[in-house]
Amino acid sequence: MLGLLIVHISVILIFLILGWAIRKKEGYWLISGFASRPKEEQEELIRNGFPQKLGGLLIIAAIGVLILLPLMFTSFKYALEVQIGFMIIFLMGGIIYLTKYEVPKKRKRSYIISTSLFIAVVGGVVATSYFSYQGYELVTKEKxxxxxxxxGDEWAYEDITSVELMEKLPEVTVRTNGVGLPTLSKGHFKVKNYGRSLLFIQKGSSPYIYIELKDKKIFINDKDPEQTRLWFEQLSEKAILTQ
Incomplete structure (x- = not known):
């Protein structure tokens, strides 16, 4: 929680400083590609108010994130998704709106690029979130x-070295390649005293199954505690038969 809070505060400060520098101190060189434009285009953009409005957009985005920050300290499970969603939609939507202040000969091209980028980013985030929230099952087969x-993947029973049912999940320290959501952890993480591990975890739904393989460590559970216990019994029985 502390690390996430530091990241949020850092983002707020960066947006505020950039927005203030561009809008109030005429730090137009901070805008990507502005310094490399012909002087005539720079002057026209300034007359149109493009840099000033971009600076204002960053300041408003920072204020919006600040307003949403208290959600992190509530029981609302999707606080992070709301904050990220606000940033993406507000900033990218704002950039599309600002294309009307571009120089006329580049306005259409800028609108097409920014709109396409918005669709690609939002579509990618929605698709990733959708697949991340999709369920998973532990399926026992013959071997x-x-x-x-x-x-997910498939592993042979003969590679299992131990199976354990835990009432408490060890501390997850770092996400290396996975999805970390308020209610779900799925993918590759580092777990205290266990090292690199593969997690399929519904948070707050004890118990948890720990599967140690010859070359991998897996933690898994289901929202339904009885289903988790059933998976454990099925897997333990199969693992014993192959020893």
Whole structure:
């Protein structure tokens, strides 16, 4: 939580400083590509108010993130998604709006590029979120078990060295390649005292299954505690039979 709070405050400060420097101190060189434009275009953009409005956009975005910051300290599960969604939609939507202040000969091209980028980014975020929230199952087969869904795979029972049912999940320290959401952790993380591990975790839904393989460590559970216990029993039985 502390690390996330520091990141949010850093983003707010960066947006505020950039917006203030551009809008109040005429730091137009901070705008990407502005300094490399012909002087005539720079002067026209300034007359149109493009840099000033861009600076204002950054300041308003910072204020918006600041207003949403208290959500992190509530029981609302999707605070992070709301904050990120606001930043993406407000900033990219604002950039599309600002194309009307571009120099006329570049206005259409700028609008097409910014709109296409908006669609690509928002579409990518929505698709990633959709697949991230998709469920997973632990399926026991004759000689192997499979975890379905994103980051899932299939492993042989003979590679299992131990299976344990835990009432408390060890501390997850770092996400290396995965999805960390308020209610879900899925993918590759570092876990205290266990190192690099593959997680399929519904947060706050004890118990948890710890599967240690010859070359991998896996933590998995289901929202339903009884389903988690059933997975554990099925996997333990299969693992014992292959020893």
């Amino acid at each position: 192997s078990f499979e975890i379905t869904g994103m980051y």
